[in-house]
Amino acid sequence: MKPTNLHTQIFLDSGDPQETKTMIETLGFLDGQTTNPSLIAKSPVAQERLASGNPFTQEEVFEYYK
Secondary structure (H helix, E strand, C coil), X not given: CCCCCCCCCCEEEXXXXXXXXXXXXXXXXXXXXXXXXXXXXXXXXXXXXXXXXXXXXXXXXXXXXX
């Protein structure tokens, strides 16, 4: 839960859903997250999938951004 006396918003700049989960578990809250294609491409899940020769479809990329 966000402290009532904290007026700063906390955002995570990441493309890895596990980092989001870790931050929420650590801080107890997160005001939001920003990302971009290069951060998503660096995520371990994306790296593993791309290394296996299985690229993402356009629909999957759009779904990931939701």
